[in-house]
Amino acid sequence: MPLLAATGLAKSYRGKKVVDGVSLSVPEGSVTALLGANGAGKTTTLRLLLGLAAGEGETFCLGRPLQGWHCPGRVVGAVLGGVGGHPRHRLRDHLTMVAYGLGVPSGTVDAVLARIGLEQAAELRLGQLSLGMAQRAGLAQALLGAPRVLILDEPFNGLDPHSIAWLRNTLRHFADEGGAVLLSSHLLAEIDQLADRVVVMARGRVAAQSTVEEITRQAGRHVVVESPELGRLAAAVEEHGGRLQPLDGVRARVTGLDRRRIGHMSAERGIPLYWLGEKCASIEEFYLSVAEQEFSTQ
Known part of the structure; x- marks a missing residue:
């Protein structure tokens, strides 16, 4: 059974379907890449998965509908563009508030900051974070609830080569420990080094999906x-x-x-x-x- 599965996701804007019947799954221990050109419907698909956009279809996490979990943030962690919060709040304070909302001990914040390598930035205000630091802070926020599933939209954007390598290794380690990762990206070279499965979207639909093993076997x-x-x-x-x-x-x-x-x-x-x-x-x-x-x- 996949840790994350979606069936029949669909969304229309002004009478035009931007996501049309998308179904996908992310097995335990895997990294699945959602690929497609700008406007293909990737971000809207991720928002539908998370219940952040109204539309059709269902999302199941660990075999249950996402809305059926008392605290979804302890099942799924999401990063949809940095970290959300008031720009004048300090990073540690912001994460402490998120931890409180998730019902996890406040001591988890320092542990996650150390895991993400942001101990030195803990007292910075959110508005002072560089783009790369904001990406890391978003991942720290997503990991606070110790979720089994991570969903990330263009997580490599704004990162320098060192940070890209760090993020790639972090996500690979998360999956290898039994988690499941779904991410969208335009950096195909990075996806080549990370993904186990690929879902290609075009014009709001799934054009192809395959495991990397199948791609290699079929193409030779x-x-x-x-x-x-x-x-x-x-x-x-x-x-x-x-x-x-x-x-x-x-x-x-x-x-x-x-x-x-x-x-x-x-x-x-x-x-x-x-x-x-x-x-x-x-x-x-x-x-x-x-x-x-x-x-x-x-």
Whole structure:
């Protein structure tokens, strides 16, 4: 049973459906990425999931409707753009008020601040937080109730490379400890390093969803080569039952042959290779292929 599941989510604005029958699930121990272009309906979908927008459909957390929990914040933690609160409130005071509302001990605040790495910012006012610090503070707020599920909208926005790596590791650790994470993002390279599952949205609907394992299996592996003699290499590859697709003047993608066979074949024929590496299909390639199909049907 997934920790988070949504069925038939739908929302209309001025007679136009911006979310249309979205159903998805997030299993225990996984990170699911919600991908799509601007206007695809990702943020509205997350708001519908959390009951922050009126619409159709149902959301289940740990097998129960979200509204059926006495204190939803102890089941689901959400970050929808930094931390909400009065800009003149100090961070520790703000989190203490949130903890009180969740019914958790006030001592939890300092523990979460240490976990998120914001001990030195505890006395700063919310209005003084940088964008990156506000993102961390939002995550601290979401974690106060020790939820099993995290929902985050564009959590990498405004973060420097060090903070991005920190957040990626934090979310991975949360999932590996038995939690479930659903996040939207435009940074496909980061999603490639983090996600276990992908849901692609287009025009308010789910265009595709798959596990990373399925994406890799269906697309298979390919070899990227770099050589100044791609013409000779292409002929040799085709003779051995493979296919070479040029990427630019010296780089090409080879399917049907593994890198060892290509290396031996090139050595035997005296074809110089500057680079030879094997790659799996990436989430970025999967997303772009789905987006291209959706665009072509418009």
